[in-house]
Amino acid sequence: MSAKENSTAGKSLHQEIESYWTNRAGGYSLVNQEELAGEVGGDWLGEIEKRIRSVFPSVPPQALSVLDIGxxxxxxxxxxxxxxxxxxxxxxxxxxxxxxxxxxxxxADNICFRQMDAQNLTFPDGTFDIVISRNLTWNLEHPENAYASWLRVLKKGGLLLNFDANWYTWIYDDKMQTARQEERRIVEENGIRNFETDPGIDEDAMDGIVRRVPLTRQNRPDWDIRTLKKLGLTDAEICVDTEIWQKVWSESEKINYAATTPMFLVEVHKKK
Incomplete structure (x- = not known):
């Protein structure tokens, strides 16, 4: 048995995902620290607040409860x-x-930290005005359960913002594999930071995960729209922005990912 097979033997997919991100935490934290220290944080906040103000135009921030899931x-x-x-x-x-x-x-004193499964939240119904997430749904074993749980804890009249991308779908698409190889060439030839070599990334472990999670084979955000409608939402409650990456990604992120995994936003305005 190989070291990889030995490390995953007997583990459920959920346990493998948890183990991967536990090992990745320190390296991923460095990425967040760079974002917080640069201009990207302001770009993100501006885009998020623009959407919050459209739903809650006269409500002060301190009166709005936000769940940052994942x-x-x-x-x-x-x-x-x-x-x-x-x-x-x-x-x-x-x-x-x-x-x-x-x-x-x-x-940290102003943030409530909770360890919880995004697919099975234990908060009471209608707890939050806003539910927000980034780069999470693609990596879940049961993403449809996650959407159902998020909508359950969202208040009537609330706002859901889910930022995600078609991460790793290139492994099943020859054209996308070619595009990815071109991205890697441009990154290397121009001396740009290669995000695929960030600290803590275990390519073998991630390969095993992405081949088992369901969304790797799905075309998104089409899947998200279909799933939200199955959960009872109407077209009027769902809005998708496939160009959000242009507004919030750094230039390095655009070069690393724009050809294969441009970020999209699924925005939900839950009926009153």
Whole structure:
């Protein structure tokens, strides 16, 4: 048995995902720290607040409860708490929550940190005005359960913002594999930071995960729209922005990912 097979023997997919992100926490935290230190944080906050103000035009930030689900090292929680929102940061991985607390610094006292499964939230119905997530849904074993859980804890009249991308779908698509190889060539030839070599990335472990999670084979955000409608939402409640990456990604991110995994936004306005 190989070292890889031995490390995953007897583990469920859920356990493999948790183990991967536990090991990745420190390296991923460095990425969030760079975002918080640069201009990207302001770009993200501006785009998020624009959408919040469209739904809650006269409500002050401190009166709005936000759930940052899959917070990782805390990026969304930190920028939103810094803007005055009442934030709960949830993640299934204890190591990620530890990094989030450290990254938050003095703002940690203004954030409620909870270890919780994004696919089975234990908050009461209608707890939050806003539910927000980034780069989480693609990596879940039961993403449809996650959407159902998020909608359940969202108040009537609330706002759901899910930022994600078709991560790793290139492994099943020859054209996308070619595009990815071209991205890697441009990155290398121009001396640009290659995000695929960030600290803590275990390519073998991730390969095993992405071949088992369901969304790797799905075309998104079409899948998201279909799933939300199955959960009872109407067209009027769902809005998709496939160009959001142009507004919030750094130039390095655009070069690394734009050809194969441009980020999209699934925005839900839950009926009153």
């Amino acid at each position: 917070t990782g090292p805390g990026f969304f929680s930190i920028i939103l708490a810094g803007a005055g929102y009442s934030v709960t940061a949830a993640d299934f991985t204890a190591a990620m929550l530890d990094e989030a607390r450290k990254n938050a610094g003095a703002l």
